Amino acid sequence: MKIAVDVMSGDNAPAEIIKGCIKALETCSAKLILVGQKPLIKQELQKYKYNKNMIEIVDCKEVITMEDSPVNAIRTKKDSSMVVGLNLVKNKEADGFVSAGNTGALLSGGTLLVGRIKGVQRPALPVLLPTKKGYTLLIDCGANMDSKASYLQQFAHIGTIYMQEFMDIKKPKVGLINVGVEEEKGNSLTKETFALLKEDKKIRFIGNIEAREISNGKADILVCDAFVGNVVLKFMEGFGSWIFSILKTEFKRSLKTKIAALIMKDGINNLKNKFYYSDKGGAPLLGIKGIVIKTHGNAKEAEICSTILQAESFAKNELIEKLTKNFQ
């Protein structure tokens, strides 16, 4: 088994990406294919001791940047780490591909180069969202800005398989993000989607989930279009950071509050760890014929490592085969 890693993309490339690869080798049994500029990679690898049989390098000259136009970059930068990595998956030379690069380019590339699973209308990009009870899969968070009800219904299936296989939930509860709990609430997309999910025997639909209830973790899977999912995800990050910054200010106000801050250090860290988790891997593009996972642009060692392990686990557990079977 081989997992390819885009060593050139992301804010901390290549140093942290390679550090994450070395870390991953401590536990994973798959070989890693480091995709990027060979001289740079070789130089970076000299810092570490590792089993040389477990790392291959695939050389390429270009990098897709965050500023590149997604579809254009995939079409023109044929020798970029991202395109080369995606082609390794397409040609079955790698069992998975991890990248911290340009999300749009990875989504376009995943769909255009690796290709959709037969029967899947649109692949989705789900993210595990922290909640009171653990994690809820928010699907879709980035792939389809203008969705149809039938796409969302397929996301419910994809999410169900994902949560069964990787979060060990036998009958995961599917909720639909909406502005009210009643069936008739929402926009035309959610009303149509509700009607489809209600009749769908393959999933366990529990109805509409108001945004106020998202953090309560009532549903294991929350279905929404990518615009709404992306807004929820990013607003949570921004709003969360703001709350932490207010707390910081309040804790720094006086000598007394600084003492309180010392006492509360573990507590505040518990809180932070709930939101800034790096052990849950990245966001896989699900619905394509290979394993392609996006990690945060600012991912460091821990997150790169957990995403590689996630890719390995997907490959071992035959996620693509299971998804393919569902849509047959």
Next chain:
Amino acid sequence: MKIAVDVMSGDNAPAEIIKGCIKALETCSAKLILVGQKPLIKQELQKYKYNKNMIEIVDCKEVITMEDSPVNAIRTKKDSSMVVGLNLVKNKEADGFVSAGNTGALLSGGTLLVGRIKGVQRPALPVLLPTKKGYTLLIDCGANMDSKASYLQQFAHIGTIYMQEFMDIKKPKVGLINVGVEEEKGNSLTKETFALLKEDKKIRFIGNIEAREISNGKADILVCDAFVGNVVLKFMEGFGSWIFSILKTEFKRSLKTKIAALIMKDGINNLKNKFYYSDKGGAPLLGIKGIVIKTHGNAKEAEICSTILQAESFAKNELIEKLTKNFQ
């Protein structure tokens, strides 16, 4: 000047609503028309000392509940406090109407009974959202679940007038909630809206605002469709409550952390007050030919009072006339 108040609607009706009315009389110069079941109102009013010339009662028998279907309730419950109150505004017997009742019914009733301002395609329900810098007007948060770009453009105008008149911002900055800052990002609605706002000389458009940036307060007005606005607003409430509950748990963990909690009491209250503000009034339905304001269903004295004062201020400052002029 007269402001009508729906005394029968909301979780805390009629006691807290009437308490809020009495409180408002301390500062406002408008007379209040209490709309609801007369015997109940008279009984409640006995608890207070107030200038009897400043309160009128308009009797009605029915109440629209939270469970009622909005349009249906407006059509059939003609003698409900909400319909009677809206008709007072329609017939110019009141200069404004405040209700903590069924949002959908108030929106339908406001549009159907009071009627749209000429030129306004759809009225909007904006809410002031707390940010690092103060407050940002999130428009729309509840009125139009399936919006068109031309509606959103009008919301930018309505929001601009609102922030100029009531938040004293001369040239309020308008942002469009989106999934990225670049013009080409988003769904078809935001792409079309961007094109309209960019060319609009009447407003100060500063471009797309990513959800991650909402809490930073870069824009004075954030334009979005009601589905997205409602999700942002409600998710903030739910997520905020969760963070507070985690903090509470952490502060209760041991004797030491309880002492830290005592030290941090003011700080935590500062944080809470940023999110649970009751002094900013309610959410006005803007774009109709009268002043109609929705307060939280669980509003108590302070919020009812500030919403009445808000209605009075709208009337004094001729908000409806200014909006009418914009759309001429």
